Amino acid sequence: MGYTRREFIRIAGAGAGAAAAGSGLASRWWGADGDPVPDPGTDGDKVVPSFCELCFWKCGILCHVKDGRVTKIVGNPKHPLSRGRLCPRGTGGTGLLYDPDRLKKPLVRANGRGGQSFREVEWSEALDRVADGLKGLREKYGPESLALYTHGYGGSWFKHLLRAYGSANVAAPSYAQCRGPREAGFRLTFGQGVGSPENTDMENARCITLLGSHLGENMHNTQVQDFALALSRGAGLVVVDPRFSVAAGKADHWLPIKPGTDLALLLAWIHVLLAEGLYDRDYVDKYAVGLDKLREHVADKTPEWAYTATTIPPEKIVATARFLAGARPASLVHPGRHVTWYGDDTQRTRAIAILNALLGSWGRRGGFFLPAQLPLPKYPYTHYGTEPKPPADAAKGRVYPFADETIASGVCDASIPGTADYDIKGWLVYGTNLLLALPEPEKTRKAIQALDLIVAIDVLPAEITGWADVVLPEATYLERCDELDAPPWRVPFAAVRQPVVEPMYDSKPGWWIARELAHRIGLADYFPWKDSVEYAMQRAHAAGLDCDAMRRDGVVVGAPAAVTIEDGVEPVFDTPSGKIELYSQPLADAGFDPLPNFTPPEEPPPGMFRLLFGRSPVHTFGRTTNNRFLSEVASTNELWLNRRAADELGLADGEQVVVVNQDEVRSEPLALRATQRIRSDCAYMVHGYGHDAPGLRFARGRGANDTRLVTRTKIDPLMGGTGMNVNFVRVERRQP
Amino acid sequence: MTGNLEVVTTRHNAAIDPVLSAWGWEIPVYLFLGGLVAGLLILGALYELLHPDRPRSRALRAMPFAALGLLSLGMLALFLDLAHKLHVYRFYLAFRWTSPMSWGSWILLLVYPVGFLHGLGSLDPAQRETLLARRALAPFLRPLLRWADGARRAVLKASVVAGVGLGLYTGLLLGTLAARPQWNTAVLGPLFLASGLSTGAAFLLFFRLDEREHGFVVRWDVGAIVLELLLLGAMLLGFAAGDRSAQHALYHLLGGPWTSAFWSLVVFAGLLVPLAMELLGRRRRLPLAALAPALILAGGFALRWILLAAGQASSFREFP
Amino acid sequence: MTVDTRLCVACKACVLACKAENAVPDGFCRDWLVEETRGEFPDLHAQNRSERCNHCSEPPCVDACPTGASHVAGGGAVLVTHDKCTGCKACIAACPYDARYVHPQGWVDKCTFCLHRARRGEKPACVSVCPTFCLEFGDLADPDSDVSRRLRERRYKVLHPETGCGPNVYFLE
Numbered sequence A: 001m002g003y004t005r006r007e008f009i010r011i012a013g014a015g016a017g018a019a020a021a022g023s024g025l026a027s028r029w030w031g032a033d034g035d036p037v038p039d040p041g042t043d044g045d046k047v048v049p050s051f052c053e054l055c056f057w058k059c060g061i062l063c064h065v066k067d068g069r070v071t072k073i074v075g076n077p078k079h080p081l082s083r084g085r086l087c088p089r090g091t092g093g094t095g096l097l098y099d100p101d102r103l104k105k106p107l108v109r110a111n112g113r114g115g116q117s118f119r120e121v122e123w124s125e126a127l128d129r130v131a132d133g134l135k136g137l138r139e140k141y142g143p144e145s146l147a148l149y150t151h152g153y154g155g156s157w158f159k160h161l162l163r164a165y166g167s168a169n170v171a172a173p174s175y176a177q178c179r180g181p182r183e184a185g186f187r188l189t190f191g192q193g194v195g196s197p198e199n200t201d202m203e204n205a206r207c208i209t210l211l212g213s214h215l216g217e218n219m220h221n222t223q224v225q226d227f228a229l230a231l232s233r234g235a236g237l238v239v240v241d242p243r244f245s246v247a248a249g250k251a252d253h254w255l256p257i258k259p260g261t262d263l264a265l266l267l268a269w270i271h272v273l274l275a276e277g278l279y280d281r282d283y284v285d286k287y288a289v290g291l292d293k294l295r296e297h298v299a300d301k302t303p304e305w306a307y308t309a310t311t312i313p314p315e316k317i318v319a320t321a322r323f324l325a326g327a328r329p330a331s332l333v334h335p336g337r338h339v340t341w342y343g344d345d346t347q348r349t350r351a352i353a354i355l356n357a358l359l360g361s362w363g364r365r366g367g368f369f370l371p372a373q374l375p376l377p378k379y380p381y382t383h384y385g386t387e388p389k390p391p392a393d394a395a396k397g398r399v400y401p402f403a404d405e406t407i408a409s410g411v412c413d414a415s416i417p418g419t420a421d422y423d424i425k426g427w428l429v430y431g432t433n434l435l436l437a438l439p440e441p442e443k444t445r446k447a448i449q450a451l452d453l454i455v456a457i458d459v460l461p462a463e464i465t466g467w468a469d470v471v472l473p474e475a476t477y478l479e480r481c482d483e484l485d486a487p488p489w490r491v492p493f494a495a496v497r498q499p500v501v502e503p504m505y506d507s508k509p510g511w512w513i514a515r516e517l518a519h520r521i522g523l524a525d526y527f528p529w530k531d532s533v534e535y536a537m538q539r540a541h542a543a544g545l546d547c548d549a550m551r552r553d554g555v556v557v558g559a560p561a562a563v564t565i566e567d568g569v570e571p572v573f574d575t576p577s578g579k580i581e582l583y584s585q586p587l588a589d590a591g592f593d594p595l596p597n598f599t600p601p602e603e604p605p606p607g608m609f610r611l612l613f614g615r616s617p618v619h620t621f622g623r624t625t626n627n628r629f630l631s632e633v634a635s636t637n638e639l640w641l642n643r644r645a646a647d648e649l650g651l652a653d654g655e656q657v658v659v660v661n662q663d664e665v666r667s668e669p670l671a672l673r674a675t676q677r678i679r680s681d682c683a684y685m686v687h688g689y690g691h692d693a694p695g696l697r698f699a700r701g702r703g704a705n706d707t708r709l710v711t712r713t714k715i716d717p718l719m720g721g722t723g724m725n726v727n728f729v730r731v732e733r734r735q736p
Numbered sequence B: 001m002t003g004n005l006e007v008v009t010t011r012h013n014a015a016i017d018p019v020l021s022a023w024g025w026e027i028p029v030y031l032f033l034g035g036l037v038a039g040l041l042i043l044g045a046l047y048e049l050l051h052p053d054r055p056r057s058r059a060l061r062a063m064p065f066a067a068l069g070l071l072s073l074g075m076l077a078l079f080l081d082l083a084h085k086l087h088v089y090r091f092y093l094a095f096r097w098t099s100p101m102s103w104g105s106w107i108l109l110l111v112y113p114v115g116f117l118h119g120l121g122s123l124d125p126a127q128r129e130t131l132l133a134r135r136a137l138a139p140f141l142r143p144l145l146r147w148a149d150g151a152r153r154a155v156l157k158a159s160v161v162a163g164v165g166l167g168l169y170t171g172l173l174l175g176t177l178a179a180r181p182q183w184n185t186a187v188l189g190p191l192f193l194a195s196g197l198s199t200g201a202a203f204l205l206f207f208r209l210d211e212r213e214h215g216f217v218v219r220w221d222v223g224a225i226v227l228e229l230l231l232l233g234a235m236l237l238g239f240a241a242g243d244r245s246a247q248h249a250l251y252h253l254l255g256g257p258w259t260s261a262f263w264s265l266v267v268f269a270g271l272l273v274p275l276a277m278e279l280l281g282r283r284r285r286l287p288l289a290a291l292a293p294a295l296i297l298a299g300g301f302a303l304r305w306i307l308l309a310a311g312q313a314s315s316f317r318e319f320p
Numbered sequence C: 001m002t003v004d005t006r007l008c009v010a011c012k013a014c015v016l017a018c019k020a021e022n023a024v025p026d027g028f029c030r031d032w033l034v035e036e037t038r039g040e041f042p043d044l045h046a047q048n049r050s051e052r053c054n055h056c057s058e059p060p061c062v063d064a065c066p067t068g069a070s071h072v073a074g075g076g077a078v079l080v081t082h083d084k085c086t087g088c089k090a091c092i093a094a095c096p097y098d099a100r101y102v103h104p105q106g107w108v109d110k111c112t113f114c115l116h117r118a119r120r121g122e123k124p125a126c127v128s129v130c131p132t133f134c135l136e137f138g139d140l141a142d143p144d145s146d147v148s149r150r151l152r153e154r155r156y157k158v159l160h161p162e163t164g165c166g167p168n169v170y171f172l173e
C-alpha cells in the first residue's frame, strides 16, 4: 500500500488496533478476495485553474475534468482569496454548469411582455434584432437612453460596450441595494471605501465587532477564513444582531439589539470611548480632524440614553465599549456588506468609521489594511469619445451628492417616462434578476412596460428573462474567459478565468456576444481582440506577468507588499482635509448632519413584526437557488419567529405560514421556524427563494420571496441607497 | 425535545431520516415465518421423540415439508429485502461469528437438509410408495430414506436443535443491535423462540390432528404463551430498570406511539384471549375452533411488526 | 478526526465537497451538519457539528455485517467493500449514529475518511475545503499529529459515548 501507518489514517488508538486487526483478519480469512480502498475516481485527467463566479468574491478554483465532464471543483491553494479552500457554493459550480434548466438557444419574444411566449432563433437573427434595437435607440433618443444592469464579472464586456456606445447608465444592485452606504460612509471619513474584497484585516484582529453582518451565514470565503483564524487565535467577538446568528453563537458578547437602533449604540460606544479616554489619542491627534466637535456631539449620547432606544442595558454598553477598546488598535468594527437597512445607512456607517478611527484601526494590523494592487495596463483600443451624459438615476431635480456609483433602482425609476432628467428607453440586463434584486418589483414591471427594448443576457431562465424582448444564452463561467481579476488586496495578485469545458448547447461567452453586437452597431474598433484569452494575456503580458505561469496556476501573486502602518506605510486620506474626518465638512456643506444623528425608527404596529432578511451560506441571492447540487443542503427558506411570539399566535414550529406586509402583499407559503434565536419584534427569512419563473423548474415555488414584501423603502438622502428593513409583516397560518 | 433545545440537521438520507426505515415489510414477514417454522420443527420432532410409539396424523407427517415451504417464502422475503440481490452468494463466502445475520444464513442452510430428512422419515408407507414410483427420484431417495429412518432419533434431535437455533436467531438478529434501544435486550432471543413455538403450534391447530396430537400441541402452546408473557414482562421490567435509552424504549410501548398496537394486538388479542380460549377449550370445545390459532398467528406477526418498527424508530438521536 | 465546534459556521461546504469528491448520489450525504441551540432568549448557547461516521474503535456495524463487506481497514478506518455487500442493511441498523445509507446501486455507503486521498498524503475532502479550518484529520496514535495536539489543548466530547463503540470523531468545545 502506498501509505504508511504514520500517515493520516491511523485513527484508532492502540487498544482499538487489536480489535481492528482481528476483524480485518477475519474478513480476509473468510472472504474470497481482498478489500481494496474504494476510489470514487473523481480526479480529473486534466485540472484547469480558474476563478469562481458562484458569488462575486472570485476565489481561485481548480476544476477537475474527466472525459470532458467537470467532476469536481476544489480550491486553488495558490490563490490568495481561496487558499485552497472554498465556501459551499464554490464546490457547486457543476450544479450551474449542468443545470438542466439552462438557457440553450437565443430566444425572441413572440407576443407582449410578461407573457412567456418565445421563439428559438439562431444567434445571427437574435443579434441582428438587438443591434437594430440599439441603433434605433441611439437615433431616436440618444445613446444615454440605453442602460446596462450588470452583476457578475462577465459584465465588463458590456460595460465597455455601453461606454463605447455613449451611455453612463451602468448600474448594479450591489451598490444602492447593498454595499453603497458603507462605501460612501467610509469615503467621507477616510477618503476611501472598503471595496470588495474588503480591506479588513480580520485575520490579525484581536477583537471583531459585527453589526448585523452575519459572517458564516454570509459567506465570503476569505472573510470567513480570516474570521475563523482570528477566533482560533483567541480574538474577542462582539455581535450586534436582533437574531442569534451563527456568529452570535461564537460571540463573547451578543447584543440582541432592537432593529434600527444600531446608530444609537454606536454613538454611545463613541461616548464611552471619549468619556473614559479609551480611544487612541496619538492616532487621532496625528490623523484625524474634528475630535472636539465629536466630543461635544456625543456628550449627551450616554449609555443610558442609548438603552431606551436599543434595549441594551447601559452596563453592557459600557462593558463592550471597554472590550473593544482593550484590543485596539487591532480592534475591528466591521463595516458590514449588505447595509441598506433604514435610509440612514450612510450616517450609520459613518459612525462605524468614526468608531474605527477612535480605535486607531484604519491602516493598522488587525484593523483595515491599506491594500496593494497589481497595475494592469489597458488593452490598447480606441479611446472612448466625449463624456456621456451623467446617469439618469434619480428623480428629476434630485441629486444624491455622495453616490459614487450609479443607483440601479434610480435607473429603473427613470425608465418610467417623464420622471427623471431624461428617459431611459432600453435595458441590457446582464445576469441581474432585477425582479428579485430591486425592491418594489411592481415598479420594476411598470418600468419594463415603458421600454422600447429590453435584452437579457443570462445563463438561467430567471424571472427577468421572461420580460425580455430578446434573451441571449450566455455560457457559464466554466465555459468562458473573462477579464483578469486583480483587486486591491493584502498581497497584489492577478488571476485568470479560463474556459474549463466548451460551451454547452448554443450558449456563447459574454465577450463574444458584446463583440458581435459592437460589430453590428459600428463599434468594432473598440473590440479589436481576437478573443478574451488573447485579451487577458495581452494585458498580463503588458503588466510584465508570466503568462504561462498564470495559465498554469490560474494566478500570479506579486511580491508581498507593506499594507499597514506597522509595516511602514503612511496612510493617505483622500478627504478635503487630507485627514480622517470625524466631523465632515462636505456633509455640512451639502446640508446634512456633519456628525451622525440617531432618529428612532418607526415602531411595528401591534401584531406586526419588522421584516428582516439575510443570507444562506449555500446561496448567492436568488441566483443559485435553482442549483440542484447546492440545494441538497438548502432547498428552501423558513420564516424565523420568536418562539414565544409564535406561541402567542398559536403557530407551531414547522407549520406552513404566509407572511403579509403592511400593504397586504402576501408571500408564498413557507415553513415557520419558531425559535429562541430571534427577538420577538422582528421576523427573518433568507433572501433568494420564492422564484416563480416557469423555466426555473427546481427553484420555482420553493420558499418565499422576501423582495415582494419590500413594497416600501426609505431612501438614503446622501447616496440614494434603498433602505429595505422598513417593512412590517404579520404572520398567518397557511389556508389550506 | 425539551423547550430549550433546538436541533437542525441537514441529513435527509432516504430510509434513514427522519426515522430509520431501512427494513420494510419483508423483515417482519421473514422473522414471523422463521419463528413459525422453528416452532413447527421443534413441536413435530418433540412429539415423535417423546411419544415414539404413537401413530401420527397425515397432517403432522406432512408438516416438515410445509415448514420448508414456509421457510422458503420467508427467505424469499429476505431476498427481496436485499438491496444488492446479485451479491446474495456473499452470505456463503464468509462466516462472521459476531454477526447473527451470518449465523442465520448458515442456520438456514442447515435447516433445509435437517427438515428434509425429518420430513422424509415422517412419510407413511403409502406416501413413500408414490414417491419411489417415480423413476427419476428413486435412486436418490431410496438410500436417503434408508438413512433417515436409521438415524431417526438423531435427525429428530437435529431438527429440534435447528429449530431452536432458528427461533433464537430471529430474535438475536435484532437483540444484538444495541444501536436500537428498543432491541437492546437479552430477552428478544427467547421471546421470539417462545413466540415461534406458539405460532408454530397455532399453525398446526388449523389442521386435522388426532386427539392426542391436539392435546399435545395445545399444552405446548399454552406453555409457550405463558412463557412469552413472562418474557414480555421481563423485557418491560428490564427497560424500566435501564438507562434513559431503555426508558425511552419502555415509553414507546407504555404511552408512546406503539402503545395501543402493542397492548391490544400483541398482548390482549394475540396472547391473553387465545390463552383463555385454549384453557377453557379443554373443558368444552368452542364453536370457533380456528379463532384462537388465528389470533395467535396475528399476534405473533404483530409482535414482530411492532418491535421492528419501534426498534427502527428508537435511536440515540432521540437524546441529543 | 477533530471538529472544532467553536469555529464551525455550519456553512455545509464539507457536505458538498464530500458529495463532489465521492460522487455521493443525489439526495444522500456522508457527512451532515447538526446545529444545536440550547437555552432561552437571550441566554443562548449554540453548537455546530459537522458529523459523519465515527470510524468506531469497536464498530458494531462491522460486527453485524454477515459477509465481511464492512471491515476495519489498515489504520482503523471502517470501510465497506462494495463487491461483498449484499445490501442486507444489518450494519445500518447496527450503527447508533445512523451514519450509513443504501447507495442506489445497492451497496451500503458511508464516510470512508477519504482513504483514497489519505493514501496519497492528502487530507479528506471535507477537511481540505472547510473555510474555517475547523476540521482536522490525522493519526491519533502519534502525539505530534495535529489531531493529538488539538485534543491535548482543548476540551472535547464524542457523540454518545454510552454506545460503547469508541467513536473516533472528536468535537472540540
Ligand code: SF4
Residues within 6 Å of the ligand: C007, C008, C009, C010, C011, C012, C013, C014, C015, C033, C048, C050, C129, C130, C131, C132, C133, C134, C135
Ligand atoms: S465546512 Fe467547516 S465551517 Fe463549514 S459546516 Fe463544514 S465543518 Fe463547519
Ligand code: SF4
Residues within 6 Å of the ligand: C052, C053, C054, C055, C056, C059, C060, C061, C062, C078, C094, C095, C096, C097, C098, C099, C100, C110, C165
Ligand atoms: S459510526 Fe456507525 S458506521 Fe461508523 S464505525 Fe461507528 S458504528 Fe460503524
Ligand code: SF4
Residues within 6 Å of the ligand: C017, C018, C019, C021, C022, C030, C031, C052, C110, C111, C112, C113, C114, C124, C125, C126, C127
Ligand atoms: S472524510 Fe471523506 S468521505 Fe468522510 S465525510 Fe469527509 S469527505 Fe466525506
